[in-house]
Each structure stands twice: as C-alpha cells, then as structure tokens.
Amino acid sequence: MPQLNGGGGDDLGANDEMISFKDEGEQEEKISENVSAERDLDDLKSSLVNESENNSSSSDSEQAERRPQPRPDLDSYEKTRDYFSEALRRQQDGGFFKSPHYPGYPFLMIPDLTNPYLSNGALSPSARTYLQMKWPLLDVPGAAGLKDSRSPTPGHLSNKVPVVQHAHHVHPLTPLITYSNEHFSPGTPPSHLSPEILDPKTGIPRTPHPSELSPYYPLSPGAVGQIPHPLGWLVPQQGQHMYSIPPGGFRHPYPALAMNASMSSLVSSRFSPHMVPHHPHGLHQTGIPHPAIVSPAVKQEPNSHDNMSPSMHSKSPGLAKKEEDKKPHIKKPLNAFMLYMKEMRAKVVAECTLKESAAINQILGRRWHSLSREEQAKYYELARKERQLHSQLYPGWSARDNYGKRKKRKRDNKPDSTPEDFSIRNKKQCVQYLPSEKMCDSPGSSHGSMLDSPATPSAALASPAAPAATHSEQAQPLSLTTKPEGRLHHHFLTGKPSGSASISIPIGSSGSHSSHSAAILSRPIPFSSLHHSMLSPPSPFHQAALHSHHALFQSQPLSLVTKSSD
DNA sequence: TGCCCTTTGAAGGGA
DNA sequence: TCCCTTCAAAGGGCA
Numbered sequence: 159m160p161q162l163n164g165g166g167g168d169d170l171g172a173n174d175e176m177i178s179f180k181d182e183g184e185q186e187e188k189i190s191e192n193v194s195a196e197r198d199l200d201d202l203k204s205s206l207v208n209e210s211e212n213n214s215s216s217s218d219s220e221q222a223e224r225r226p227q228p229r230p231d232l233d234s235y236e237k238t239r240d241y242f243s244e245a246l247r248r249q250q251d252g253g254f255f256k257s258p259h260y261p262g263y264p265f266l267m268i269p270d271l272t273n274p275y276l277s278n279g280a281l282s283p284s285a286r287t288y289l290q291m292k293w294p295l296l297d298v299p300g301a302a303g304l305k306d307s308r309s310p311t312p313g314h315l316s317n318k319v320p321v322v323q324h325a326h327h328v329h330p331l332t333p334l335i336t337y338s339n340e341h342f343s344p345g346t347p348p349s350h351l352s353p354e355i356l357d358p359k360t361g362i363p364r365t366p367h368p369s370e371l372s373p374y375y376p377l378s379p380g381a382v383g384q385i386p387h388p389l390g391w392l393v394p395q396q397g398q399h400m401y402s403i404p405p406g407g408f409r410h411p412y413p414a415l416a417m418n419a420s421m422s423s424l425v426s427s428r429f430s431p432h433m434v435p436h437h438p439h440g441l442h443q444t445g446i447p448h449p450a451i452v453s454p455a456v457k458q459e460p461n462s463h464d465n466m467s468p469s470m471h472s473k474s475p476g477l478a479k480k481e482e483d484k485k486p487h488i489k490k491p492l493n494a495f496m497l498y499m500k501e502m503r504a505k506v507v508a509e510c511t512l513k514e515s516a517a518i519n520q521i522l523g524r525r526w527h528s529l530s531r532e533e534q535a536k537y538y539e540l541a542r543k544e545r546q547l548h549s550q551l552y553p554g555w556s557a558r559d560n561y562g563k564r565k566k567r568k569r570d571n572k573p574d575s576t577p578e579d580f581s582i583r584n585k586k587q588c589v590q591y592l593p594s595e596k597m598c599d600s601p602g603s604s605h606g607s608m609l610d611s612p613a614t615p616s617a618a619l620a621s622p623a624a625p626a627a628t629h630s631e632q633a634q635p636l637s638l639t640t641k642p643e644g645r646l647h648h649h650f651l652t653g654k655p656s657g658s659a660s661i662s663i664p665i666g667s668s669g670s671h672s673s674h675s676a677a678i679l680s681r682p683i684p685f686s687s688l689h690h691s692m693l694s695p696p697s698p699f700h701q702a703a704l705h706s707h708h709a710l711f712q713s714q715p716l717s718l719v720t721k722s723s724d
Numbered sequence: 725t726g727c728c729c730t731t732t733g734a735a736g737g738g739a
Numbered sequence: 740t741c742c743c744t745t746c747a748a749a750g751g752g753c754a
Contacts, residue, residue, distance in 0.1 A: 491734080493734055496731090499732080499748065514751045516752090519732090519748090558737085
C-alpha cells in the first residue's frame with residue numbers, strides 16, 4: 159500500500175503497517191470490485207443510453223474521448239471502466255490516497271473531473287458519466303429525460319443499510335468532487351455554480367429540475383424547496399438525506415446567507431433560495447419523508463418545547479404547539495467519525511460476521527484510529543463542511559435543540575443514581591465484543607498513524623478539528639479515563655493537548671462516555687492479548703507503543719474499569 | 725415497542 | 740478553561 163510520498167518525516171507506520179490481513183483480500187476485493195463494478199455498470203449502461211444519445215452533439219473533448227463505437231452506452235461503459243482502471247492504476251502507483259479501504263479515492267484525482275464542467279457550464283461527458291455512476295439517479299445536465307425523477311427513488315430511500323455495499327467499487331467520498339478535488343480545500347467554485355442552473359443547451363438560467371438534484375437528497379419538506387445534501391455520497395447506502403429545510407427553517411432570508419466559496423460549491427446551484435418554500439409536513443413532493451427530519455411523532459417528546467424557534471415562541475401557545483408538532487427534528491450534523499462510520503459500516507459488516515452495531519462500532523473506532531492523518535483529515539473536512547452546511551441551512555439551530563428529543567439515556571453517574579442501578583446497567587457491558595472481531599479487525603490497527611505525532615501542516619490545515627478542538631480535545635480517544643498524566647499529548651490534527659495516552663487505542667471513554675460505559679467493554683484489549691490476526695507484527699514503533707500501552711495498563715487494573723467511583 | 729450498547733466528535737452549559 | 744452531558748448513526752439484543 160502506498161504511503162504518502164515524501165512524508166517520511168512522521169511515517170510512523172513503517173512498512174509493516176501496510177501488512178494486513180486485508181491486503182490479500184484487497185486483491186480479491188479489487189477483483190470482485192471490478193466484477194461488481196462491471197455488473198453495476200451494466201445496469202448503469204442502460205441509464206446512460208439516453209444521456210449519450212442526447213449528447214450526440216457534445217463537445218470536442220468528448221469527441222476526442224469517444225471511441226468509434228457504435229453503441230454510446232458502451233462508450234460510457236468503457237469510459238467508466240477507464241476510470242476504474244485509472245483509479246486502480248493510481249492506487250497502485252502510490253497516489254495520495256493509499257488506504258485499501260478507499261478504492262474510490264483515486265476518483266478524486268480523475269483529471270477530467272478536476273473540471274467536470276465544460277466551458278458552457280455543462281458537465282463534461284465523462285463527468286456526467288461519473289456523476290451518473292455515483293448518482294445513478296442524478297439527472298445531470300444532458301441526461302434530461304433519462305428518468306422521471308419525480309418517481310420515488312426506491313433504493314435510496316430506504317433507511318436501512320444493505321448489508322453489502324453495492325457501490326463498493328466506488329468510494330462514497332468520490333462525490334466530494336463536488337467540493338473540488340483539491341483535497342477539500344475550499345476553492346473558488348466554478349462559475350457555473352450559481353444559484354441558477356444554466357441550461358447546457360440554451361445557456362439560459364433555469365430552475366433546476368428536481369431530477370437534477372441528487373437523488374440522495376431529494377427534496378423533502380417543501381418539495382422543490384428541499385435542499386439536497388451535497389454530502390449525499392454518505393447517504394447512498396442508507397438512502398438517507400441529511401438535512402432538510404424545516405418548516406420555519408431559514409429563519410434568515412436565504413439571500414442573506416453568507417455563502418463562501420466552499421459553501422457555494424457545496425450548496426451548488428441546487429440551493430436556490432427561490433426553491434425553498436416551506437412544507438409543513440417535511441415530506442418530499444414524492445411524499446417521501448426526509449431522513450434528516452425525523453417526524454416529531456417519532457422522535458419528539460410530547461412536551462418538548464425546546465425545539466421551538468423564537469418565532470414559534472412568539473406565537474400563540476396553541477399555534478406554537480401545533481407547529482411544534484409539525485416541526486421536524488433537525489439532526490445534528492455528523493462528525494468526522496460518524497461520517498466514517500457511515501461509510502465503513504457496511505464494509506465491516508460485510509467483512510465480519512458481526513452484526514451487532516456495538517461490536518461493529520468498536521471495530522470502526524479502532525479503524526478510525528488506524529486511519530492515517532490524511533484520511534482522517536478528509537473526514538474532518540467533510541464533517542466541517544457538514545457543520546458549515548448545517549449551520550447555513552439552519553442558522554438558528556442549536557445542538558441543544560435536540561436535547562431531550564431522545565429518551566433519556568443511561569445516566570449512570572448521576573449523583574442520584576445508586577450503585578445498584580449502576581451495577582445493573584453495567585451488566586450488559588460485560589459483553590466482550592472485541593474478540594469476535596479478530597476476523598475483521600482493522601488492518602490498520604497496526605497503522606499507528608494517529609499516534610501522537612504533531613499534525614502535518616497540511617493535515618492541520620485540512621482539519622476542521624482545529625477550530626473545534628477546544629471542545630473536542632477533551633473527548634479525544636487518546637485521553638485515558640483516568641487521565642493519570644494529565645493532558646500531555648496533542649491532538650494529531652490540532653496539535654493541541656488532547657490526552658495522556660500515547661497510543662491510539664481508546665481506553666475507556668473520556669468524559670461522559672466513560673461515565674456510563676467505561677466498563678470492560680470500552681477497555682481495549684491489550685495488544686498482547688490480541689489475536690495474531692488482529693494486529694500486524696509490531697513495528698519498532700508499535701513495540702514502543704506496546705510498552706507504553708502496557709505501562710498504562712499496569713497502572714490500570716484490567717478488571718472492570720468504570721468511572722463510577724467518582 | 726423502545727431503550728441499550730458501542731464508537732468518536734461537536735456543541736453547549738455550568739463551574 | 741475545564742468538565743460534563745447530550746446527540747449524531749447503526750442494528751442486534753433485550754426487557
């Protein structure tokens with residue numbers, strides 16, 4: 159697996175970190191991915207027929223690309239396959255994106271997608287192909303009439319994740335090309351990304367047809383007014399949509415929204431303020447509820463008033479309550495780990511026999527730590543954009559608004575909770591999930607890349623965690639429950655002190671997490687007790703980490719460790 | 725039916 | 740500034 163070129167400075171992992179159980183499987187996976195990709199592409203072909211036909215008069219670049227093939231769908235197919243080949247080649251060449259988890263990353267570097275738009279504002283054909291591939295239901299310009307977008311999008315609207323990611327051959331991050339391929343640097347959005355979509359044929363601004371919106375973020379409440387989430391790539395698996403415009407949303411006039419360049423590319427032309435009527439029921443015009451908006455009946459507590467906007471407070475109690483009942487539940491933006499989890503869960507599930515999310519999440523947590531800084535930085539950046547977008551969409555929304563929306567969760571370290579209660583609560587926590595992950599533990603568990611080396615400038619730059627570190631550092635996984643040494647080491651991205659442990663294995667949870675779940679479950683298995691298949695042979699670095707880890711463990715009893723003793 | 729579990733990170737409030 | 744709490748996703752387990 160290729161490492162970052164020239165990054166030798168903090169190359170913690172040495173070569174051994176590249177050795178993982180998954181490497182072999184990776185080969186197979188690539189093969190299967192290709193097979194699967196082709197299979198998927200077969201399906202894709204048919205959806206590309208019309209597009210190709212409709213663009214017979216496309217640009218010269220397309221003409222140049224186009225092979226003299228009689229079937230335009232095959233052309234698209236070939237081009238798409240070229241992308242895979244190119245992606246694979248780049249991956250093998252040791253591109254920036256090195257993780258075997260992300261075969262799709264190289265797509266971010268597809269040259270043609272660097273500027274997927276033609277001079278007239280239309281998507282380049284390959285970009286269209288790509289977009290079609292990534293958003294099969296996305297009616298990109300030129301593909302109009304391909305399908306009736308107003309028809310429900312069945313596959314994407316399920317809230318359940320398919321056990322096997324069908325689109326594993328394309329990394330979900332690839333749609334981030336939307337942001338740019340400049341490693342998420344908020345660049346200047348293409349000029350065509352104006353609130354209005356230019357008709358590629360006429361050049362006349364027009365209201366985007368719903369079919370041009372990402373199918374993963376179909377318009378929900380307010381139908382046309384619904385904003386498709388630009389991070390829809392995260393959703394495809396679940397078919398969820400992140401955000402929506404709640405009734406009463408956009409408390410600020412939309413034009414007043416300060417859209418920076420990054421946001422512009424995020425929101426793109428689909429976030430036209432002209433298409434933001436309020437829909438009281440949080441339903442897409444198709445009648446499909448927006449996943450980001452949980453029906454009050456589902457999530458909202460009957461007596462909850464804390465989700466009321468100021469405007470609602472000013473209304474009459476009855477009316478306010480009425481609207482409150484209608485008011486959708488605006489979910490929190492996903493953080494980096496959540497984004498990662500969402501993406502990788504299906505993969506882990508597919509790799510493992512595990513089904514329990516708790517166990518899966520443990521694996522994901524460890525894999526998260528095994529990610530390189532760059533990889534994590536991508537997710538941090540994504541999360542940052544998520545938050546940014548969320549804040550733009552819901553200017554008045556506060557995370558506090560959702561407090562109490564869920565049922566009261568375990569509050570085992572409440573002062574009033576009795577020890578009996580606590581012990582009862584922790585009975586289930588004695589279940590040890592991790593051993594069962596030995597089959598599918600992170601190949602990168604030996605990666606060690608997240609260890610406490612200072613962030614590289616690029617990573618730090620890319621990290622949105624930097625501004626938020628004030629809050630997040632306390633929750634850094636590296637921080638020990640006991641925090642015996644104080645906050646001595648630094649967040650790998652922010653460079654800020656973030657904990658005492660010098661290894662990346664979470665020992666319990668910090669903060670409130672540990673307060674209710676810092677039992678043995680949260681405790682990592684000592685390296686020495688891990689199955690061989692769970693960890694690669696320790697590099698010198700990891701041996702040092704082992705030593706440190708053991709030292710830490712020696713200072714902590716291995717028995718049930720809770721923070722309830724506080 | 726609905727909470728619990730598990731993970732990390734973000735946000736907000738209180739001290 | 741630090742600490743704590745809550746929530747975000749997910750889905751099997753369990754009462």
